Amino acid sequence: MTATDATEPGTGPADDTSTDVAPAHRHPKAHQRAGRLGRWIDSRTGIARVGRGALNKVFPNHWSFLLGEIALYSFVVLLLTGIYLTLFFDADSTGMTTYDGSYGPMQGVQVSEAYNSALEISFDVKGGLLVRQIHHWAALVFVGAIVLHLCRVFFTGAFRRPRELNWVVGCTLFMLAVVNGFAGYSLLDDQLSGTGLRIGYSVLISIPVIGPWLGSLIFGGNFPGDDVIARLYPIHILVVPLLIIAMLTVHLTVLIRHKHTHFPGKGARDDNVVGERLWPTYVFKAGALFFCVFGALALLGGIAQINPVWLYGPFRAEDVSSASQPDWYMGWLEGALRLMPGWETRIAGFTIPNPFYAGVVPAAIVFGGLYAWPWIERRVTKDHAEHHVLDRPRDVPWRTAIGVGVLAFTGVLGFAGSDDVLVVTFGLSVNQAVWFFRVALFALPVISGFVAYRLCIELQRRDGPPPLPTVPVPDTETDGSAGTQDPALVGDAGGGQRHDGSDPADA
Amino acid sequence: MPDEQPQRRPGGGETFPAVAFALAIVAVIGFVAVYFGSADTQALGIFAFVCLMGIGVGMATWAKRFLSPAEPEVEDRGRLASTEEEIAAFHADFDAGEYQLERRSLLGKLLVGAVAATGLGALVPFLSLGPNPKSSFKETPWSPGARVVDEQGNPVAATSINTDGILTVFPEGQVGDEFAQTLLIGVRSEAFVPASGRESWTVDGVAAFSKVCTHAGCPVGLYQAAQGLLLCPCHQSTFDINNAAEPIFGPAAVPLPQLPLSVDADGNLVADGSLSAPPGPGFWNQNRQ
Ligand code: FES
Numbered sequence: 001m002t003a004t005d006a007t008e009p010g011t012g013p014a015d016d017t018s019t020d021v022a023p024a025h026r027h028p029k030a031h032q033r034a035g036r037l038g039r040w041i042d043s044r045t046g047i048a049r050v051g052r053g054a055l056n057k058v059f060p061n062h063w064s065f066l067l068g069e070i071a072l073y074s075f076v077v078l079l080l081t082g083i084y085l086t087l088f089f090d091a092d093s094t095g096m097t098t099y100d101g102s103y104g105p106m107q108g109v110q111v112s113e114a115y116n117s118a119l120e121i122s123f124d125v126k127g128g129l130l131v132r133q134i135h136h137w138a139a140l141v142f143v144g145a146i147v148l149h150l151c152r153v154f155f156t157g158a159f160r161r162p163r164e165l166n167w168v169v170g171c172t173l174f175m176l177a178v179v180n181g182f183a184g185y186s187l188l189d190d191q192l193s194g195t196g197l198r199i200g201y202s203v204l205i206s207i208p209v210i211g212p213w214l215g216s217l218i219f220g221g222n223f224p225g226d227d228v229i230a231r232l233y234p235i236h237i238l239v240v241p242l243l244i245i246a247m248l249t250v251h252l253t254v255l256i257r258h259k260h261t262h263f264p265g266k267g268a269r270d271d272n273v274v275g276e277r278l279w280p281t282y283v284f285k286a287g288a289l290f291f292c293v294f295g296a297l298a299l300l301g302g303i304a305q306i307n308p309v310w311l312y313g314p315f316r317a318e319d320v321s322s323a324s325q326p327d328w329y330m331g332w333l334e335g336a337l338r339l340m341p342g343w344e345t346r347i348a349g350f351t352i353p354n355p356f357y358a359g360v361v362p363a364a365i366v367f368g369g370l371y372a373w374p375w376i377e378r379r380v381t382k383d384h385a386e387h388h389v390l391d392r393p394r395d396v397p398w399r400t401a402i403g404v405g406v407l408a409f410t411g412v413l414g415f416a417g418s419d420d421v422l423v424v425t426f427g428l429s430v431n432q433a434v435w436f437f438r439v440a441l442f443a444l445p446v447i448s449g450f451v452a453y454r455l456c457i458e459l460q461r462r463d464g465p466p467p468l469p470t471v472p473v474p475d476t477e478t479d480g481s482a483g484t485q486d487p488a489l490v491g492d493a494g495g496g497q498r499h500d501g502s503d504p505a506d507a
Numbered sequence: 508m509p510d511e512q513p514q515r516r517p518g519g520g521e522t523f524p525a526v527a528f529a530l531a532i533v534a535v536i537g538f539v540a541v542y543f544g545s546a547d548t549q550a551l552g553i554f555a556f557v558c559l560m561g562i563g564v565g566m567a568t569w570a571k572r573f574l575s576p577a578e579p580e581v582e583d584r585g586r587l588a589s590t591e592e593e594i595a596a597f598h599a600d601f602d603a604g605e606y607q608l609e610r611r612s613l614l615g616k617l618l619v620g621a622v623a624a625t626g627l628g629a630l631v632p633f634l635s636l637g638p639n640p641k642s643s644f645k646e647t648p649w650s651p652g653a654r655v656v657d658e659q660g661n662p663v664a665a666t667s668i669n670t671d672g673i674l675t676v677f678p679e680g681q682v683g684d685e686f687a688q689t690l691l692i693g694v695r696s697e698a699f700v701p702a703s704g705r706e707s708w709t710v711d712g713v714a715a716f717s718k719v720c721t722h723a724g725c726p727v728g729l730y731q732a733a734q735g736l737l738l739c740p741c742h743q744s745t746f747d748i749n750n751a752a753e754p755i756f757g758p759a760a761v762p763l764p765q766l767p768l769s770v771d772a773d774g775n776l777v778a779d780g781s782l783s784a785p786p787g788p789g790f791w792n793q794n795r796q
Binding site for chain 2: 056057058061126127129130133134162195198199201202203205206207208209211212213215216217218219220221222223224225227231257258259266267270271272273274275276277280281284285287288289290291292293294295296298299300301302303316317318319320334337338340341342343344346349350351352353354355358359386388419420430431434
C-alpha cells in the first residue's frame, strides 16, 4: 500500500514503530485472544494486509467534508427507524375501517387501513410517534445534507477529473432521495399526501405520448386508483433503498479509490493527501458525528411535531386542505406549477398540457444540467487535467456565479410554493404575490449571480497574487507520458488550473 | 509503560468525555423508565437525545484531547490510471480470447439480439399494472338522466340551492368518486351569461360545473360569490363561473366542463346529458377521437 510508503520516510507519526508493538505489552491476554481470532480470519481472507493500509489512510480535514457524512448518517437513521415502522404500518388504502384508537377527534370516522395504522403508530404504539417523527426529520435532513454536499462539491470544483463518475452517482443519489421522500410521505393516505399524489398523477399524465400510460400503469387506472399506495410501499421500503445502497457503495468505493480532495495550503498538492489518519482520529470523529446527527434527529423527533396526519384527516377526493405545504424539497416543483401562466400547446389535435411545462420541464433542465455540468464546464475551460486540490469558490468566479444563480432560481420557486402562506402573512393579494415571484424568478438569479461574481473578484484582489502552482498528476489521456513527471509541464498545467476574473467564459 | 506516553498530549483531561459517557448510560435508564411509564414522546426524545449526544460529544472530545495529531499526516495519492504497458497487456489478453470468437461473429450478434429481445419481452408483463388509458380517460362519469345526489347520497331539490350557495354532488351510486364530483352553484341571474347552446342547462338559477380542476385535478371549492369566481386552492387557478367557467388567472388553461341539469317529477335535479368535456387534468391526446 502506498500509505505505508508515504508514512515511513519521516512524515508519519514519530512513534510509528512503537504503536505497532505497544498493545502486545499492555494487554497480553486480550492481544493473544484477538490475535487467534484475527489469525483465523486473516488466514482465510488476508485481511491484515488490506487492513493496515486502511488504518493509515489519510482523510483531509475540513468542516464542509462532513456534509456528505451527515447525509450518510441520516440514511442510516432512516434505515433503522424505517425498519421499526414497517413492523406496524399497513399499506392498504382500499380496506376501510372505523377508527377507534385513542385519538378522540377521529373516533368513529371511516378511514383506510393505511391511515388507521399511521394513527395507531402515532397514538397507540409506545414510542411509535417518536420513531415516526425521527424518520420524517431524518428524511428532511437527508435531502438537505445531500443538497449542501452537492453545493460544496460544485462550488469547489470537486467534480472535475477524475471525479465525474462520482458526480453522476451523487446526482442519482439526490434524485433517489427526493423520489423516496415523496413516496414515503404519500403512503399515509391523509388529505395532504393524497393531494400531493393527485398533483403528481396530473404531472405524470401530462407527459406527451407516454404520460397516460405511465399514469395508468403506476396508479392501476385513473387517480386515485386502488393500487398506488400498495405499490409505493415496496418501492419506498425496498426498491429505492436498495438502489440507494448500491449507489452509495459505488460512491464510497470510488471515493476511497480516488482519495479525498483537499483545499489548497498546508502542503496540499495534486499528488498527495494531507489530513488525519483513519485510525484512530478519523474513526472517532466520524463515529462522534454519527451519534451527534442521530441525537439531534432524536431531539427533533421528540419535541418538534412533523407531518401531523391526524390534523389533516383521511384522504377524501372532494376535500382539499388549503395552505397545504409539501416537504421542503418538493417546494420548488410546487412553486413552478403555481407561477406558470395558463398556457398550453395544441398542435394538430394533440395537447401538451400546462403541468408538463411547469412540472416536468424545469426539473428536467435542473437535473439534466446537474448531470452534464462536468462536461459543460470542460467545454468552456478546456481543462482535461486531473485535479485533487480544490478550488475555493472565489477562484472560479463564473462558476460560482452560475451556481448562485441556479440556487436563487430554485429558491424563488421554493418560496413561490408557499405563496399562499406568504399572502396571509404579508396581507398581499394572490395576484400580487404571483406576479412578484414571476418577476423575481428571472431577476434574482441574474442579480445574485452578478453580485457573487463581483464578490469573488473582490476577494481575489484582497488575497493578492495566487500561491505557487501545484504539482499536477500527468495527464495520460492527452500527453501519454505515463509515470514520468515532465518538469516542463509542471508550471504550465498548475498555473492553468486557476481562473481569474478575466476568464472569457464568464457569460 | 513509557511507550504509551507519546500518544498523550499535555493539558488534556478525561473528565469531560467520562461525564458525557456516564450521562449517556443514565439517559438510557431514563429512556427505559419513561417507556414503561407514561411513554411520553417528548421525554423519550429528550432522553434519546442525551444518550446519543453523550456518546457523540464524548467521542469528539476524547478525539480532540488525546488523538489529534499535532502535525497533519501526508499520504501519497498514487497514480490512478493504468500504465501504457498494463493497458497493452490487457488488450493482448482480450484479443487472444476474442480471436477464438471472431469467425463466429454472426453467432455473437444473434446472442446479443436474443438477450436484448428477452429483456424487452420481460417488460411486457408490466402492462398488467393498469388498463389501457385510452378508454378510461375519456369516460365522462355523468349520463343523461343520472340522479344528482349529495355527499350523503340524498337527492337534491333544485330549490335547496340558494343564490350564492354551493353544494358538492355526485351521480347516484358514485359518491366520493374523484372525477365525478360536481359543484352546484346558485348563480346570480343578472350576472350569469350562459355559453351559446347552454341556455337551458341551468335550473332555477342553479348551474353545475365539474369540481375537478382542469390544471392538476384538485377540487375547486372556494367560491367568491360577489365576483362569481371559483378558486382552486392548489395553484390558485381562478374560473369565471358567469362566463362559462373560463380560467382567468393561474395555471389552468381550459374551462371547467359544465353539466346540463333538469328536474325529475319529484323536483329533484338530474343530469340532462353528460359533461361538456371529460373532467380533470389534460393529457396529450385528450382531443383525439
Ligand atoms: S390543481 Fe387547480 S390550480 Fe392546480
